[in-house]
Amino acid sequence: AQTVTQSQPEMSVQEAETVTLSCTYDTSESDYYLFWYKQPPSRQMILVIRQEAYKQQNATENRFSVNFQKAAKSFSLKISDSQLGDAAMYFCAYRSGRYSGGGADGLTFGKGTHLIIQP
Amino acid sequence: DTGVSQDPRHKITKRGQNVTFRCDPISEHNRLYWYRQTLGQGPEFLTYFQNEAQLEKSRLLSDRFSAERPKGSFSTLEIQRTEQGDSAMYLCASTIGLADTGELFFGEGSRLTVL
Numbered sequence: 210a211q212t213v214t215q216s217q218p219e220m221s222v223q224e225a226e227t228v229t230l231s232c233t234y235d236t237s238e239s240d241y242y243l244f245w246y247k248q249p250p251s252r253q254m255i256l257v258i259r260q261e262a263y264k265q266q267n268a269t270e271n272r273f274s275v276n277f278q279k280a281a282k283s284f285s286l287k288i289s290d291s292q293l294g295d296a297a298m299y300f301c302a303y304r305s306g307r308y309s310g311g312g313a314d315g316l317t318f319g320k321g322t323h324l325i326i327q328p
Numbered sequence: 329d330t331g332v333s334q335d336p337r338h339k340i341t342k343r344g345q346n347v348t349f350r351c352d353p354i355s356e357h358n359r360l361y362w363y364r365q366t367l368g369q370g371p372e373f374l375t376y377f378q379n380e381a382q383l384e385k386s387r388l389l390s391d392r393f394s395a396e397r398p399k400g401s402f403s404t405l406e407i408q409r410t411e412q413g414d415s416a417m418y419l420c421a422s423t424i425g426l427a428d429t430g431e432l433f434f435g436e437g438s439r440l441t442v443l
Contacts, residue, residue: 213370242430253331254371254419254434261430300370304430315361315421316432318370 211236211303215319222291223327229276230286230322232301240306243277244316245286249297257299260284262306288324296326330354332435334420340441341410348406349438353422360403361432362395363419364388371419377403410442 212235222228234243245257260268260277268275272292276285288295302316333352341347353360358379363371374393375385379400389395392410397403407414417439421432 215370244431246434251436253436256431259431302370306430315363315373315376316371317373320368320370 211238211241211305211317213301213303213317213319215301215322217322218320219323219325221325221327222288224291224293226291227287227289228291228324230288230299230301230324232284232286232319234282234284234301234303236282236303238305242304242306243275243284244302244304245273245275245284246300246302246318247295247297248300248321254300258286291326293326293328296324298323332420332422332433334418334435334438336438337436338439338441340443342443343412344409346406346408347410347440348404349418349420349440351403351405351420351435353402353420354433355401357422357424357433358400359423360397361421361423362403362405363421365417365419365437366415374405374418407440410440412442415440415442 214233241262243260246254247257248254258268258270258273267277272289274287298321300321301319304316335350339347361376362374365371373386374389375395377397380397392408395405417437419437421434423432
């Protein structure tokens with residue numbers, strides 16, 4: 210079974226600064242997806258960024274980028290120019306790829322990192 | 329609104345009562361998932377459907393839990409004889425299926441409080 214570990218229960222950053230959230234995972238599969246989801250207080254979970262394991266290039270979405278280290282099974286999220294609206298729980302998640310056999314077809318989540326933005 | 333919708337958003341019940349949650353996925357999505365999220369934790373997989381077929385159930389889904397998706401559209405999650413340990417947020421998510429990008433689209437959740 211796959212596991213996802215987020216070792217930072219809480220992180221705090223000054224507005225406009227850069228912060229990096231850590232995530233490691235364990236899998237024996239070669240085909241998979243990795244995600245960062247954002248869950249604002251009392252709001253639905255939304256996708257921040259996704260990465261296909263077969264792609265070596267790190268994904269980037271505006272101020273959000275990842276550092277995907279496949280051999281190390283590490284998938285960190287960097288948020289540049291932090292804004293007050295970035296305050297939320299951030300979850301790292303793993304999903305087996307289309308051609309990986311077995312297991313639940315849904316997402317396996319880490320426990321989350323609570324990101325606080327200091328004005 | 330074309331997103332995933334869940335009803336009710338909040339439910340308070342007494343121990344031993346039955347509760348039912350409903351999820352309406354995005355209309356063209358044929359895969360539907362239920363997750364449970366307790367305070368300070370990430371969501372945990374409960375079960376999923378491909379159209380009307382329930383393809384996998386987690387060991388977390390005890391025999392007091394039942395989920396259906398009778399016509400491959402909306403889904404219900406029923407908890408019988410609720411216990412205080414059932415208090416959690418129940419999240420529904422959907423995706424388009426084999427052609428998908430791996431992303432799941434989530435509803436806002438149904439928060440259950442068992443007194």
